[in-house]
Amino acid sequence: MFQVQRSPAVHDVVVIGSGAGGGTTVKVLTDLGINVTLLEAGPMLDPQKDFKEHVWPWQVDHRGSGPNAESYFGKQQWGYWNAPNGYWDVPGEPYSIAPGDEFKWFRSRILGGRTNHYGRISLRFSDYDFKPQEFDGLGFDWPVTYEEMSPWYDKAEEFIGVTGTHEGIRSAPDGRFLPPIAPRVHEMLVQRAGKKLNIPVIPSRMAMLTKSIHGRAACHYCGQCGRGCRVAAAFSSSQAMIFPALKTGKLTIVNGAMARELLVDDEGLVNAVSYIDKATRTEKQIRARAVVVAASACESARLLLNSKSTKFPNGLANGSGVVGRYLTDTVGYSLGGSVPALENMPRHNCDGIGGMHVYIPWWELDKKNKDFPRGYHVEIGGGLGMPQLGSFRGAAATAGYGSSIKEAARRQYGTNVSFAGRGEMIPNENSYCEIDNTKVDRWGIPVLKFHWKWQQYEIKMVQHMHDTFTSLIEAMGGRGANRTFDPVASISKGGEIIHEAGTVRMGDDPKKSALNKWSQAHEVANLVVADAAPFNGNPDKNVTLTIVANAWRAAEHLADEMKKGNV
Amino acid sequence: MNEPNDVSRRDLFRIVGTTLLSAELITAQDAKDAHAGMSMPMSPNGPKSLNGGPNYIPKHFNANRFKTLRHLGDLIMPADATSPAASEAGAAEFIDFLCSRNEDLANTFDGGLAWLDEYMIHKHGTDFLSSKPAEQTAVLDLAYGSRGGSPEVAAGGQFFTWARNMVVDAYYTSPVGVKDIGFMGNTIVPAPFGVPQEAVDYVLKRSPFGA
Numbered sequence: 001m002f003q004v005q006r007s008p009a010v011h012d013v014v015v016i017g018s019g020a021g022g023g024t025t026v027k028v029l030t031d032l033g034i035n036v037t038l039l040e041a042g043p044m045l046d047p048q049k050d051f052k053e054h055v056w057p058w059q060v061d062h063r064g065s066g067p068n069a070e071s072y073f074g075k076q077q078w079g080y081w082n083a084p085n086g087y088w089d090v091p092g093e094p095y096s097i098a099p100g101d102e103f104k105w106f107r108s109r110i111l112g113g114r115t116n117h118y119g120r121i122s123l124r125f126s127d128y129d130f131k132p133q134e135f136d137g138l139g140f141d142w143p144v145t146y147e148e149m150s151p152w153y154d155k156a157e158e159f160i161g162v163t164g165t166h167e168g169i170r171s172a173p174d175g176r177f178l179p180p181i182a183p184r185v186h187e188m189l190v191q192r193a194g195k196k197l198n199i200p201v202i203p204s205r206m207a208m209l210t211k212s213i214h215g216r217a218a219c220h221y222c223g224q225c226g227r228g229c230r231v232a233a234a235f236s237s238s239q240a241m242i243f244p245a246l247k248t249g250k251l252t253i254v255n256g257a258m259a260r261e262l263l264v265d266d267e268g269l270v271n272a273v274s275y276i277d278k279a280t281r282t283e284k285q286i287r288a289r290a291v292v293v294a295a296s297a298c299e300s301a302r303l304l305l306n307s308k309s310t311k312f313p314n315g316l317a318n319g320s321g322v323v324g325r326y327l328t329d330t331v332g333y334s335l336g337g338s339v340p341a342l343e344n345m346p347r348h349n350c351d352g353i354g355g356m357h358v359y360i361p362w363w364e365l366d367k368k369n370k371d372f373p374r375g376y377h378v379e380i381g382g383g384l385g386m387p388q389l390g391s392f393r394g395a396a397a398t399a400g401y402g403s404s405i406k407e408a409a410r411r412q413y414g415t416n417v418s419f420a421g422r423g424e425m426i427p428n429e430n431s432y433c434e435i436d437n438t439k440v441d442r443w444g445i446p447v448l449k450f451h452w453k454w455q456q457y458e459i460k461m462v463q464h465m466h467d468t469f470t471s472l473i474e475a476m477g478g479r480g481a482n483r484t485f486d487p488v489a490s491i492s493k494g495g496e497i498i499h500e501a502g503t504v505r506m507g508d509d510p511k512k513s514a515l516n517k518w519s520q521a522h523e524v525a526n527l528v529v530a531d532a533a534p535f536n537g538n539p540d541k542n543v544t545l546t547i548v549a550n551a552w553r554a555a556e557h558l559a560d561e562m563k564k565g566n567v
Numbered sequence: 568m569n570e571p572n573d574v575s576r577r578d579l580f581r582i583v584g585t586t587l588l589s590a591e592l593i594t595a596q597d598a599k600d601a602h603a604g605m606s607m608p609m610s611p612n613g614p615k616s617l618n619g620g621p622n623y624i625p626k627h628f629n630a631n632r633f634k635t636l637r638h639l640g641d642l643i644m645p646a647d648a649t650s651p652a653a654s655e656a657g658a659a660e661f662i663d664f665l666c667s668r669n670e671d672l673a674n675t676f677d678g679g680l681a682w683l684d685e686y687m688i689h690k691h692g693t694d695f696l697s698s699k700p701a702e703q704t705a706v707l708d709l710a711y712g713s714r715g716g717s718p719e720v721a722a723g724g725q726f727f728t729w730a731r732n733m734v735v736d737a738y739y740t741s742p743v744g745v746k747d748i749g750f751m752g753n754t755i756v757p758a759p760f761g762v763p764q765e766a767v768d769y770v771l772k773r774s775p776f777g778a
Contacts, residue, residue, distance in 0.1 A: 054753060056613055057740035058657070061664045064740065069669040072733075182761045185770050192776040210758065221756035341774035346766045347749035349756060386753055387739035396735040401711040403647040405735060406747060413748050477775045 006272065006285040011037045011252075013558070014273050014288040016259045016303070019113025020547040021294030021531035023237025024156075028555035030250040034562070037286060038242070039257040039275055041295075042109030045084070045116065045238045051228030052081050057388060064389050071389060083117035083228030083236075084110045092442030096449035103450035104495040105298060111255065112238025113296070114498065115544070116228050119355055120207040120235060122162040123377065123541035124153050124173040128365075132537055136373050138426050138457075140326070140536040143508045143517035146173070152549040160235040160548060161213050163353075164205040171375065172202075172361035172541075179210045180357075184350045186342060186382035186417050187358045193475035194360065199468070201358050201380075207235035207545075208353040216240060223385070225354030234354065254286075258443050262291060262307040262316050262527070269526050270316070276443040290526040290558060290567050294551065297533040298327070298433055301503035302448050304514075305435045315435075317514050317521035323504050324434050326427040327450075328538035330499040331376065332492030333462045336418030337473035343411050347384065356380045362540055372460040376423030376540045378468070384414040419472060421465035424540045426457050427502055431494065452494035462487040499543050504533035519554035526567045528554050613742040617657025626667035632680050633659060635696045639683075640734045642707055649747060656741035658734045665733075672729075679726025686723065 012035040015022050022038065029036050057063040062080075070076040077087040086108030097103050108114045127146040132139035150173075157176040164177035180203035183191065187201075194201035208225060212218045216239075217231040225234040232239035245251040256278040263272040263285065272287045293300045301324045307316035315323055362375030385391075392409040399408035425431075436449035466485050473479070507513025510522035519534045521527040530551040532543045561567040625633040640653035640662075653659075666673040683706070684694040691702050709717040710727040720727070738744040772778045 056742075056745075056753065058613060058617060058742060061661075062668070063661060063737065065665065067668060069665040069672050072665070073669070073671065179759075182759065185762050185766050188767060189770065189774055189776070192771075192774070196776075218758055221758070221760045222753060224753075339774075341770050343773075346763065346769055347751055348763050348766050349751040349754065350762055351752035351754075351756070352760050384750060384752070386750055387745055387748055389736040389740060392735050392739050392748075393732050396731055400713070401643045401707050401731065403645060405644055406647060406650065409735075409739070409748060475775065 004274075004283050004285055007287060010287045010289060011035065012288070012562075013037070013290045013292060014039060014286055015292045015294060015530075016273065017041075017113065017293070017295035017299070017531065018111050018237060018242060018253075019108065019294065019296065019531065020115050020237055020544045021551040022292070023112065023115065023241035024548045024551035025292045025294060025528075025530050025555045026245045026251060027159075027241040028552055029559060030245040030248045032556075032559045033250065034559060035250050035252075036245070037252045037254060037288070039254050039259055039273065039286075040111050041258045041278070042086075042111065042255065044253070044255050045111040047228060047230045047232075047239060050084050050110075051116075051230050052083075053224050053227045053230050054222060055081070057386075079226075081224075081227050083226065085114060085117040086110065093447075094439065094441060095447050096436040096439060098449060098451045101450065101452045102493045103452040104493050105448070105450065105500075106495065106498045107296070107299070110238075111242060111253070112236045115235065115237040117226050118544060119379075119542065120225060120544075121355070121359075121379070121542045122157070122160070122205050122207045122545040123361075124175055125149070125539050125541050125546055126171050126173055128170075129537065129539040129541070132374075138373050140427065140505070140507070142536045143506055143513075149546075149549060149553070152553045153545065155552055156545055156548040159214065160207045160240065160545075161209045161216070162205050162207050162545070163203065163210050165203045167200070167202050167361075169200065169202075169361050169363075171363070171365050172205075172377075175205070177205070178213070180204075181206075181208075181210055181353055183357045184352060184383050185345060186339070186414070187356070187380060189339065189341065189476045190380055190417065190472065191358060193472045196475050197471055198363075199360055199472070200363050201360055204356045204359045206353055206355060209233045214240070219353055221352050223351030223354050257284075258445070259293075259295065259303055260306065260443065260445050262293075262303065264307075264309050264311060264316065264524070268311045268524060270524055276445070278443070281443075288526075290528070290562065292528045292530050292555070292558070293533075294530040296531055297500040297503045297535075298448060300529055300531055300533045301433060302435070302445075304504060306446055312523070317504075317524050317527055319523055320511055320514055322512065322514050324448075325429075325432045326502040326505060327431045327433055327452075327494075327500060328425045328427050328502045328535075329492075329494050330497040330538060330540070330542070331423035331425050331454075331458045331461055332421065332497040333423075333465045333487075333490055334418055334420040335466060335469040335473070336381070336416050337469075337476075337478040338412070338415045339417050339473070339476045339478035340415065341477055342382075342415040342417075345384075345414055350383045351385075352383075370464075372457045372464065373426060374424040374540065376421045376461060376465060378465075379420040379422060381418035381420065382414070382416060417473065417476065417478065419465075419469040421462070421469070422497065422540055422542065423458070423461045423465070425538055426455060427537060428453060428455055433503060450494070454491055454494070459487045459491060462491045466490070499532070499538060501532035501535040501538045501543055504529045505536050506534040507536070518557040519550060520557065520561075525561070528558050530554050615742065616651070616655045617660065617741050617743075618654050619657065619660050623660060625663045627663050627673055628666070628676075628680075631694075631696070632677075633663060635680055635684070635694070636662060636676070636730075638696055639730060640737075642703060643731055643734045644738050651743055653734050653738055655743050656738040658737035658741075661737040662730075662733050675726060675729050679723055679730065682723045682726065686720070
């Protein structure tokens with residue numbers, strides 16, 4: 001007879017997901033002496049084995065194409081060299097998309113989740129980001145102000161380590177920064193172009209250590225943070241939070257555990273997590289005094305929606321009906337151009353930290369008569385990067401065959417400067433996820449169905465990005481701007497920037513929100529959500545720093561409530 | 568940067584063998600040693616040549632086809648005053664390996680090389696490898712001409728594009744290519760990071776902003 005294995009022990013806190021939110025929760029709770037059991041759907045991480053840092057392309061037979069030439073056939077989901085991170089298409093774990101809509105859902109199945117490879121851009125949300133209704137009448141106010149959140153940003157920055165400088169720009173609040181990193185040559189050109197166009201170009205704010213803190217080594221400037229950093233100079237929740245928590249003896253990790261449902265008792269409190277043990281394909285249950293869900297915005301919504309009971313017929317903590325709603329992602333658009341001034345530049349090592357050393361914070365906050373609300377920041381690419389498959393195909397295509405190929409490649413190497421706009425999406429009624437009742441994944445868990453619509457706000461912002469990037473490229477004497485530009489065709493697909501947020505939103509009114517200001521479910525006192533699902537908006541500042549700050553705050557509050565006996 | 572020595576090498580093994588495998592955070596000192604250790608495969612820039620030589624046993628192609636591919640690669644990217652030809656980048660070996668792993672790719676190269684030999688036999692009475700140098704370059708002139716390929720070789724067009732792309736890819740992902748292009752990274756840089764003034768001056772002088 002089939003039997004579900006239910007552990008007799010009641011664990012203090014079960015955390016579901018080990019990315020930025022789960023990692024922070026684990027760190028904070030174990031530091032406070034609370035026993036934590038962490039469920040991760042993927043395997044354990046071994047940085048020495050899993051990270052391909054410092055490997056040259058020729059050190060593998062396929063040089064990075066993938067062992068079966070995947071990159072040559074568009075079948076490589078993510079670069080070969082990157083840290084194990086997850087995929088757009090996870091085998092056996094499909095999702096549905098409403099007819100006519102487009103959405104891409106990135107899932108990570110590894111200890112540390114997406115923090116092993118992410119861009120590590122670490123920007124505070126601003127005062128108006130927490131009160132957008134007050135600011136311009138659009139979106140939803142958070143039940144938290146910037147002033148309330150600021151001390152948690154301090155803690156987050158001081159712990160993970162963020163580079164930066166004090167600039168006094170309202171859209172980009174200053175924080176507790178490590179020393180900034182000097183710009184590369186192409187970035188100096190962008191700084192001068194910005195000066196000419198009245199656009200601020202300031203040192204980037206990145207979670208890489210320009211000096212050693214908390215026993216983590218300082219950066220050695222190999223620029224390969226995306227491959228995972230063996231010495232954890234680039235932040236990841238796995239290395240900086242979870243491995244140290246293991247040392248306390250307060251943490252138990254259960255890998256290969258795909259959460260299926262949260263079970264409730266007669267009083268409507270969560271009393272156990274049901275999960276599929278992937279190795280044996282059996283259902284197991286783990287009893288808990290409190291549960292923190294940090295499975296990523298959409299997975300967390302899916303888990304709650306799949307947790308139906310007599311008491312919660314619409315899914316757990318979903319009396320308001322907002323779970324899955326108001327799904328947002330960042331607005332993305334990129335443009336690059338070739339800058340002749342950089343041709344044949346004297347060669348040098350400009351690896352630095354992985355990603356940009358300077359960036360452009362939103363600079364038109366006070367401008368009247370814009371045709372879109374809020375704004376975007378700009379990330380800058382370029383430099384003398386490590387050659388990869390494809391790096392010089394463009395040069396070769398213009399050079400026929402013979403020695404002219406090498407000449408073209410030498411001349412063009414490092415001349416491309418690119419700009420990536422990362423803008424705010426206003427939450428809307430037509431972008432959401434729900435359970436697709438006609439389909440389950442290989443574990444038998446009902447899958448999500450996505451609905452996605454950009455509004456004119458976002459489309460018009462992309463036009464502004466294109467015009468700005470063209471001006472910047474031209475100011476540097478560059479060329480390459482696309483003359484026939486269609487913003488509708490050029491805007492990123494929903495989910496593509498991998499900043500999903502908003503699906504289990506917080507608020508003061510239980511009729512309009514699922515969580516209170518501490519990310520604790522209004523209807524279920526011992527349930528906390530600690531990823532980007534609680535966000536009431538998705539400002540033009542990447543989500544991770546705010547996930548860490550908000551999860552830290554939520555975890556301390558949970559610990560406090562447990563101590564008081566309220567949970 | 569110091570060259571790695573036996574001490575750092577030993578430390579690296581210690582770190583790899585114990586600390587990290589037991590999933591713990593390493594200390595700053597251990598990390599410093601690991602930094603030194605990790606520089607080992609980087610200095611010098613790998614083997615001088617990736618050419619498998621005359622005794623290389625192809626994984627996918629027969630011996631003659633492999634020789635044809637290696638020769639074609641050297642015509643696409645020949646040696647010049649600065650750097651050697653594509654065969655030193657192991658271009659044919661790279662394509663051979665991937666053809667042994669991917670049927671679509673194998674079909675492209677098998678078909679393309681067969682077409683090329685047929686074309687040459689029909690035109691000159693000998694296969695590509697046995698043809699005169701001028702006959703060989705004549706077909707490449709047609710394939711890679713400024714107008715993007717002559718109709719006469721259109722049937723081989725897709726193959727020529729694949730061949731150039733993969734030869735160029737192989738070249739710049741090899742030690743000779745990395746050296747030729749002048750990539751100087753993938754190493755350990757002591758803080759603080761900075762770029763040389765010479766490069767800054769060179770670019771600013773050439774830019775609209777002036778020095």
